[in-house]
Amino acid sequence: MDEYEVRVRIYAAVVVVLFLILGGRLAQIQLFNGAGDGGAAGNAVRERPVEPARGAIYDRDSTLLVDNQPTYTIMLTPRYFDRSKTGLLADLMGVADSTVTRKLEAARAWNPFRPSRSFRKVSFDTFSRVQEHLYELPGVSHEIELRRRYHTAARSAHALGYVREISNQALAQNRDDGYRAGDFIGKMGLEKAYESALRGKRGSEFVLVNVRGSEIKPYRNGQNDEPPEGGYDLHLALDHEVQALAESLFVGKRGAAVALDPDNGEILSFVSEPSFDPSIFSRSVSGPVWDSLRTAPTDPLFNRAVRSGFPPGSTWKPFMSLVALEEGLLTENQRLDCPPTYRIGRRAFKNHQMKDEGRITVEKALEVSCNTFFYQLMDRMELKTWHDWAREFGFGQEIPLDIGEQASGLIPDSSYYDRMYGRWTDGYTINLGIGQGDMSVTPLQLARYTAALANKGTLPSPHFVRKMVHPRTGEVRRPDLPPAESIPIDSSSFETVREGMHRVMTDGTGQWVQIPDIPSAGKTGTAQNPHGEDHSLFIMFAPYDDPEIAIAVAVENAGYGATAAAPIASLMAEKYLTGSIADTWERRYWKTQLRDSVRSAPPKGFGAPSDSSVTEPPSQAPSADPLRTDAGARTDSVGAAPPASSAGRD
Amino acid sequence: MPSSPTRNWPPLPDPWTLLAWVALVGVGLVALYSTTHGPAADYLGSGVRDNFYRQMVWAGVSAVGIAIALLLPLRVLRQLAYPAYGVTIGLLLLTLFVGAEVKGTRAWLALGPFRLQVSELAKVGTVLAVAQLLSGRHTRGASNLNFALKAVALIVVPGVLVILQNDLGTALVFFGLVPIMLFWAGLPLPVIALMISPAVAGYLALLSVPVALGFASLFTAGLWWTSQRRYVAALAATFTGGVTAAVSLVLNKILQPYQVDRLLSFTNPGAEQFRQGVGFNLVQSKAAISSGGLWGQGFMQGTQTQGAYVPEQTTDFIFSVIGEEFGFVGSVVTLGLLAALLLRLITLGSDVKHPFGSIVAAGAVGVYLIHIFINLGMVTGILPVIGLPLPFISYGGSAMLAHTALLALVLTTHMRRDDLSIYGY
Helix, strand or coil, rough: CCCHHHHHHHHHHHHHHHHHHHHHHHHHHHHCCCCCCCCHHHHEEEEEEEEECCCCCCCCCEEEEEEEEEEEEEHHHHHHHHHHHHHHHHHHHHHHHHHHHHHHHHHHCCCCCCEEEEEEECCHHHHHHHHHHHHHHCEEEEEEEEEEEEECCCCCCCHHCCCCCCCCHHHHHHHCCCCCCCCCCEECHHHHHHHHHHHCCCCCEEEEEECCCCCCEEHHHHHHCCEEECCCCEEECCCCCHHHHHHHCCCCCEEEEEEECCCEEEEEEEEEEEECCHHHHHHHCCHHHHHHHHCCCCCCCCHHHHHHCCCCCHHHHHHHHHHHHCCCCCCCCCCEECCCCCEEECCEEECCHHHCCEECHHHHHHHCCHHHHEEEEEEHHHHHHHHHHHHHHCCCCCCCCCCCCCCCCEECHHHHHHHHHCCHHHHHHHHHCCCCCCCEHHHHHHHHHHHHHHHCCCECCCCCEEEEECCCCCCCCCCCCCEEECCCCHHHHHHHHHHHHHHHHHHHCHHHHHCCCCCEEEEEEEECCEEEEEEEEEEHHHHCCCCCCCEEEEEECCCCCCHHHHHHHHHHHHHHHHCCCCCCCHHHHHHHHHHHHHHCCCCCCCCCHHHHHHCCCCEEEEEEEEEEEEHHCCCCCCCCCHHHHHHHHC | CCCCCCCCCCCCCHHHHHHHHHHHHHHHHHHHHHHHCCCCHHHHHCCHHHHHHHHHHHHHHHHHHHHHHHHCCCHHHHHHHHHHHHHHHHHHHHHHHHHHCCCCCCEEEECCCCEEEEHHHHHHHHHHHHHHHHCCCCCEEEEEHHHHHHHHHHHHHHHHHHCCCCHHHHHHHHHHHHHHHHHHCCCCCHHHHHHHHHHHHHHHHHHCHHHHHHHHHHHHHEEEEHHHCHHHHHHHHHHHHHHHHHHHHHHHHHCCCCHHHHHHHCCCCCCCCCCCCCCCHHHHHCCCCCCCHCCCEEECCCCHCCCCCCCCCCCCCHHHHHHHHHHHHHHHHHHHHHHHHHHHHHHHHHHCCCCHHHHHHHHHHHHHHHHHHHHHHHHCCCCCCCCCCCCCCCCHHHHHHHHHHHHHHHHHHHHHHCCCCCCCC
C-alpha cells in the first residue's frame, strides 16, 4: 500500500468517524432522549381543558330552574396581533376598525403578551365567523365558558345559591380535587352543597400550538382527547310558582318562609328576604356590586330561613299545649282561668289588651291565644321538662337539611340562666310559656314543627333534592335522608291541639286568612323583641284533614302575625294546593296589602353595628336583659282585630 | 461531443453518485414540502409555499448544470480554473460593496429576480484553482513548501473576504479546506495534525479549559515523540496551548457578554438565561429531533415543525424536520446517504490517477464534510450555532448550485479520467 493509498484510507476513516459521532449523537437524542429538555410534546402540544356542563336544576314539576349558557369571548394578544388584520377582525366582529384598535390598546396597557378578554359575550354567529378565520388572525383567540342561566321568576337565591370563580384560597384547599384557577365553584345553597354532583368531570382536548401559541390543529386527530362528563341534574321538591309568589309577597320585608310537605319533609318553598339575583354571578361580579351585596345593612346574602333566630311568640302555644297534655298538667276538657293578668311574685304578666276570657279549655285557649292560660302551664312545668320537650321537637339544635350552615336557635336550660343571671326565679322563665324571653327558633325549625303538628307527631327531614339524574346515562341517585323522628306524644293530644289550631282559622286570629273552601289550621305569633317593631309569625298547615303543606313564615318588625306572616302563608298554601289564588275580595285585599303596604319597619338603631342580632348566631339573638322578660309579653288575641276586619267593613 | 470508439472509458458518469444526489435532493424537497405545505405554512407568511417550487427550480437548474459540466472537456475545465477563481474573487469584492444584506450578512448579489450567494460559488472556484495549482506540471504536490503556501493563499483570500461579509460559517469552510486539500496533496501528516490541532484545542477550550490544556500537553508530547524534533513540539505547544489561552482570553476579556453567550450557549441551551434567547434555536431543534423518536411523528405531523418552533427550519435547521417527522430511522438513512456519497466521491477521486481529478474530489468531499459536520453538530447541539446549510437538503439556490457543481466536477473528471495522462502535465 503506497502512501497515496494510506491517505485515501485515512480520509475515508475520518469521514466515517465524523459520521459515527453524528449518528451517535442522534441516537442519544432520539432514542434515549439525551437532549434532556423534556422534548417537543411539552412544547407544542397543549392540553386545553373542556369544561363539563354543570348539572341543571329542575323544580318538582320538572320545570327548568337553572341550566348553562355558553358565553363566547374573543381575546386579543397584542404582541402577536398583526395590525394589518385590524380591518378583517373588525369586519368579522361587525364593529368599527377604531373599536378593534381601542380594544387592542386597552389590552396592550394590561399585558401585551397575555390574551385579554377584549370582546365579551359575543353572539354565536360572530364567534363562529371569527373562529373560521382564526388561522389568519395571529394573536386572536377565543374562550367558551358556561355560565349559569336562570329561567323562572323565582329567584330562590338562598336555596339555589350561586357559583363564582374559585378564590385562590379555596383553590389551595381543593387542588387535589382538580380545581384550577378560573374554575367556577358553588358558593352557597344547593350549588355549594351538591358541588361534587353538579360539577361533573372535566375533559381534555390536546391541540398543537405553534411557536406563537396559536392553535393549529387537534393533536393526533383527537385520539388522546377525553370528553367531559356532565354533572348530575338536580330535581328539587321546590314549587317554582309558590316560590315566585312568596318572593313577590315579601317585597319590602325582611324575613323567611319555609313550606314543607308534612309527609316526607320535601321543601316546597324556601324564602329568605331580602335576597339577591343569583344571575348576577353569571357575569363577573364587579367589586362594587359584590361589596354592596356583602355590606348591605339588610344583609341579602344572609339566609334567614335557617340562620336567624326568632322568638316564636304565640306559635309556641301548640307546643305548650301538647307538652302539658302529655305531662298530665292538663286534660283535653279541663278548663283553666284566662284572667287579664297573671302574677308571679310582685310581677304581673298580662293578656293582650287585658282580655278576660273566663274559664276555657286548651282548644279555646289556642283559639283566643290566651297568654295567662299558658303562663299557668309554664308555672306548673319544670324548666327541664320544657327544655327536654323543646329539644324533642327539634328546637335548640341543627336539624337535618341538605344545604349549608344553620343556626341552632336557643332553648335555654337552668345552666343557661345560672350563667346569664346568677340568681333567677320563675319570673325569668315564665315568658317561655308564650314563646318569648330567652329563646329563639329558626323558621326552618318552626316549619318542621308545623309539619309534625300536621301529621300528628312525626318530624320529617327537610330536604330540597328529590333525586339526581345523570344527564347521559339517566342513572338516578337519591339523597340519603336521615329517618324521620317521631315525637312520643299521644295522637289524641295532637287531635286536641289541631282542633284548637283549626278554630284559630275559623274563629280566631286566622279567620281573615282562611283559604277559600279548604279547611286549614294555623297559629299566629307576634313576637316582641328588643330590635323594634314586633316580629310577625305564622304557622299553618292545610288541608286540615290530610295536610299536604306545612308552612312557617316569619317577618321581621312587621307587627301582628295576622297581618303580615299569616296572609303570606295562606296565599302560598292556596297557590300550592289549587295552583291559583281565588278571586275573592279578601285574597285581593291581602295581595295588595302585602305588595303595597305591609313592610318591615327598620330595626331599632338601624345601621348601628350592634343591631344585627337577629341576623347573628342565636346565642346572641335573644335579649340578655332581664328587664326585657320583665316587661311582659303582649301577644295577639282575637280582640286585636287586624286591619282586615275594618277593611272588611268597608 | 467527440466520442471515439477507440476510447475505452464508458461515456457515462458514476450512477451511484447521481443516485445519491437525486436521493438527497429528494429528502430535502420532502422536508421542505412538509414545512411549506403543512399546517406550519398557514402563518409563516404567504411566500413560504413558493420556496418549495423555487427549490424545485434550483434542483432542475442544478441537474442541467451537471449535464453541462459533463459535456465540458477536462482541458477546458483546467483552463477555466484560474479565470473562474478570479471571477469569484472579483464577485466577492463586488458583493462587499453592492451586496444585499440579509440578517447581518452581506453575501448576496442581486441579479434581477435572483439573488446569488457569491461565497458559495467561490468554493467551487477555489477548489478548482487549488487543484489546478497543485497538479501543475512543475509541482510535486504539496510536499513542495512553495506550492503548499501558494495553495494556502488561494484558499485564505476568499476566506478573508467572506469573513468581511460577516459570514463566519462559510469562512470556516474555506479555512477547513486548507488542511484537507494539503493533506490530500501530500503534505506530511504531522504538519496536517499541527494545522488541525488549534481547531480541536479551541473547541475544547470552549467546553473546558483544563480539558483543552490536557489535550495540548498530550498532543505536544505525541508530536515530539513521533517526530523527535524540538521545533515541531514547540509549534505543537504554541498552536494548542496558545489557542487555548487565546480562547479563554477572548472569552473573558475581549468579547462582550452577549457574544460569549452566543458561543457558549450550545453547551446548555436550556439554561434559564439562554432558552428564550441565544439558546432558543437549539432548545427547539433538539426538542424537535428528540420528539421524532425511532420512527418519527410522520410526514407533516411533527409538532415542533408544524408549530414552526425551530427558526430557520427550511435552511440551516432543516435536519430538525427530518429528525422529527422521520425519526431516528429517517435521520440515519439521510446520514447514510451523505456518508455513502462522500465515501463514493473519495473512491472516485482515488480512481483518477491524475492529481487534478483527485484533488477536486478531495476538495469537494472536504467542502461537504465541513458543511455536514458543522450543520449537524449545530442542530444536535454539540457545536456552537454556526450558520451553514446542509448540502443538497437545505433550502437555498446558490448552495444547491455550488454543491452540485462540485459534484459535477468530480463526476466529469472521473468520467474522463483517461483524458488526463499521468504524464500529461
